[in-house]
Amino acid sequence: MKAQLQEQKKQCIFCKLISGEMEAKKVFEDDVTVAMVDIYPAIKGHTLFLPKEHYPILPYMPQEEFKHLFGLVPGMCEAVKKAMVTTSCNVFIASGGVAGQQAGHFLMHIFPRDQGDGFFNFFWKQKETLEDEKLKVLQNNFPIMMGNHFKRNPMSWHTGNGEQPSFLKEVYENGHVLYEDEQVLCVVPEKGVVKGHIEVYSKVEKSLIENLSIEESFHLFSTASLAATLVFEGLGSQGTNIILKSGTTDDNSEGKLCVHILPRSQDDGLNKTLLWEAKQPSYDVDSVMKKIKDKTWKVKYKEEAKKEETLIVKPEVIKIGSEKKDTDEDGSLGFEDEIKKAIEKIRN
Numbered sequence: 500m501k502a503q504l505q506e507q508k509k510q511c512i513f514c515k516l517i518s519g520e521m522e523a524k525k526v527f528e529d530d531v532t533v534a535m536v537d538i539y540p541a542i543k544g545h546t547l548f549l550p551k552e553h554y555p556i557l558p559y560m561p562q563e564e565f566k567h568l569f570g571l572v573p574g575m576c577e578a579v580k581k582a583m584v585t586t587s588c589n590v591f592i593a594s595g596g597v598a599g600q601q602a603g604h605f606l607m608h609i610f611p612r613d614q615g616d617g618f619f620n621f622f623w624k625q626k627e628t629l630e631d632e633k634l635k636v637l638q639n640n641f642p643i644m645m646g647n648h649f650k651r652n653p654m655s656w657h658t659g660n661g662e663q664p665s666f667l668k669e670v671y672e673n674g675h676v677l678y679e680d681e682q683v684l685c686v687v688p689e690k691g692v693v694k695g696h697i698e699v700y701s702k703v704e705k706s707l708i709e710n711l712s713i714e715e716s717f718h719l720f721s722t723a724s725l726a727a728t729l730v731f732e733g734l735g736s737q738g739t740n741i742i743l744k745s746g747t748t749d750d751n752s753e754g755k756l757c758v759h760i761l762p763r764s765q766d767d768g769l770n771k772t773l774l775w776e777a778k779q780p781s782y783d784v785d786s787v788m789k790k791i792k793d794k795t796w797k798v799k800y801k802e803e804a805k806k807e808e809t810l811i812v813k814p815e816v817i818k819i820g821s822e823k824k825d826t827d828e829d830g831s832l833g834f835e836d837e838i839k840k841a842i843e844k845i846r847n
């Protein structure tokens with residue numbers, strides 16, 4: 500499998516764009532991540548944000564890099580929004596060919612959004628109800644997966660379920676709770692876009708992704724990523740889309756901050772609306788690139804003050820981090836065991 504990855508890496512356009520072998524329209528770069536404008540944008544200001552290292556899908560990414568990448572999402576979204584002068588944004592991730600994943604290099608799409616912007620890809624109808632027995636499978640397994648996640652990534656703030664914020668009242672009323680803690684609420688809505696549609700809401704921020712801290716964004720996306728694994732495992736989905744909605748748009752009328760996980764199958768017909776065609780933009784990409792680049796200077800990854808026990812393992816983390824080839828085989832840095840099984844499914 501490693502040899503296969505090395506071969507894939509050699510032919511990867513994104514690895515070439517990152518290394519400079521091909522010219523990229525970069526707007527941000529640090530030691531772990533890079534952002535560039537998409538030269539075939541779905542919407543003006545369409546930006547790609549990705550790890551420098553080649554990982555075909557999310558579960559391959561070592562925890563430290565996952566945290567770095569997703570911890571910077573609020574900052575990247577803020578920069579893109581400011582540059583394009585919009586009030587809202589989306590983050591879009593496709594895992595698996597059926598979900599529209601085209602590159603072998605994991606990446607996320609950031610779309611600056613506004614109400615009335617004419618972008619209707621995420622304007623979906625929610626009409627599918629998940630069968631009770633399948634809902635039970637999700638409800639039984641997800642708290643266990645989240646428990647394992649906390650065992651491997653102890654968070655000092657986590658002691659229980661937390662409060663029920665009043666701005667999420669309707670979500671509690673119209674959905675089946677899979678899991679909640681102090682920072683997130685995870686539900687299966689009564690009616691979903693597809694069966695097994697999961698919504699992960701932030702409890703700490705009502706609407707805007709840029710108001711989350713690095714730690715809070717990491718936890719929101721960790722939960723979303725594990726929910727995606729859950730639908731692979733629990734529902735046998737062939738792919739997933741992870742779509743963050745932030746701020747008010749025509750497809751997010753209340754402006755709630757929420758990550759949607761859509762389990763995908765070959766014949767669900769969703770790609771007609773969700774995906775976009777690669778076409779030349781009608782505007783000057785270089786001027787958009789310059790505008791976004793001017794706003795990313797603030798984006799910076801800072802680890803929160805570490806607890807004592809974390810400090811003790813730190814030298815080991817650094818050593819492993821410099822030998823990237825082996826990180827995903829290291830239990831302490833790798834993701835959940837459950838994910839390994841999911842990877843096999845997504846590769847088919």
Ligand SMILES: [Zn+2]
Binds near residue numbers: 513552553604
């Ligand atoms: Zn690559």
